[in-house]
Amino acid sequence: MSTIAGGRAARRQTMRAIRPRRSPAVPLLVALWAGAAGVIWMWWTNTPSIADNSGRILNAGRITGLLAGYLMALVVLQMARVPALERRVGSDRVARWHAMTGRYTICLVLAHLFLTMWGYALQAGTGLGGIVRQTVDSVQQLPDVGKAAIGTGLLLLIGLISIGPIRRRLSYDLWYHVHLLTYAATYLSFWHQLSTGNEFVAQAWARTAWYVLYGSVTALVIWYRIITPIRLNMRHRLRVEAVVEETPGIVSVLMTGRKLHRMGAAAGQFFRWRFLAPGMRLSSHPYSLSAAPRPNMLRITVKAIGDHSSALRDLRPGTRVWAEGPYGALTADRRSRGKVLLVAGGVGITPMRALFETLPGAAGDLTLLYRANSTQDLALWDELAQIAEERGARLMYAVNSPEGERPDISADTLRRKLPDIDRHDVFMCGPPGFAQQVYEALRGAGVPARRIHHESFEM
């Protein structure tokens, strides 16, 4: 900001800088439903009549199978790191869509399998007991069904390791790499759809539509998950410059590279980082930028919770870094009003720190509320105080009392501290329980839900 001055002129200037962008979530969801309707249409036009019970069961199997095939493509698309999804809808929201669609797709696949085999068993004159026999026969005799069976097995494995309690017992790396088998599962189950699906055998346009759907998803995956990161890293060549301990257990990693301001990163966004050091090459982890990107410097600040984050402390200067991003939609684009309240819980300060520095606003427009266990845990505090002073922004913290009592964050206290809180946009980052508590307090204080901007990677 060139000038830091109060008054109406400054506020008008701020408001001109605010152009809230709408999330494309609604049109995308409409397109999703339209696609599902199109898939049902494929079945509808190809099925003139249904004869008997076996026909009913088989057709139910066909409908569930077609929907599962359609959703499989979307499940992969949701993780293709398409910028419109990652940066506009928000990586966290898309990840939740992905989890939801994935679970539903596995259910559809199982329904499809069961109904189809049951239908075959009925046609063969046996009841439910013939299902196993029909399954074995189909795998042996029908084209590509063997491959599809392997694909289904992989899908079930992936679904299994993603169930909450099992997921929490596995290391992130194992879970992630097993998850990559989704591509194999999708490929293996694709072919039986074309070679045994009535709709595709009989209707050339349906075949074309399927090739276009799966082909474009494949192209997006190759472009955004492989080619884009390669180009990004060839261009910017990131290296670790220094590792700084901020508070006990919280470290900042400073990175240099070429033309970093042209990486397209905004304050509040994150990258997936892979440090090319022994033992760390295999996995990439998402960490937010803890300062606005500068032409020659990027910084992340990380709390040592897992193996990976603890190992960051020992990174040597000069270590090469592979980054993918920027991702995340918790940026200034979300803002719709002049005044902004930033709420940070613990290490959730990182994106808030970057936003606190760069969000356009006149003196008095910005407030940052920082929650930590104790004053020693207020990482980056000195910088925050300096920014607050330079920008005329307000900085507040809430820590536990010496007796360990939690600070009171309720609708009343929030309203007392910020009487016009209902005229603020709120950006929030912190652990789930904290975010939930603050959300409810904010709603109680009259902040509309659409002005509470929050990113959470909890499923």
Added chain:
Amino acid sequence: MHTLRRRSPLRRIVLASAATVTGTVLLLSMKPHTTPHIVTAAPAPSASASVPAGSGGSGADRSGGSAATGTKTVTGDSAPTRYGPVQVRITVRKGKLTDVTAVTYPQENPRDQEINGYAVPQLRREALAAQSADIDVVSGATYTSQGYQQSLQSALDSMGG
């Protein structure tokens, strides 16, 4: 819907399942229920397709026939194909294959009916000429042909054994 609004996952599961089941049942119920047997063009005089799909898929069953005239009828295994099961019944008189009837074959939609309308009579002619299941695949009806061969072979096997 805000990400932090409390939602019950159970509610979502129940809603999604109920919507899927209702939608599918609704779609199925909107289709006319015609029996495929009515629209079938009988492919050959003796190979009437109007016999309801009967005997089970496990093991060919020896049915009827009198030792006196030396005529035996055997129904083969139901052979699943990608478009539905194929099952044939054979008649053997004095060790000679005299007739093959397709009891079940795919005829659910007009395309199946069209293809199998010419394929089934041709397969029957081939089988009678070859006196075995060693018959050529009818082009355009590969799967029906394979199912036909399989079911025919199982019928011949159980006749022999």
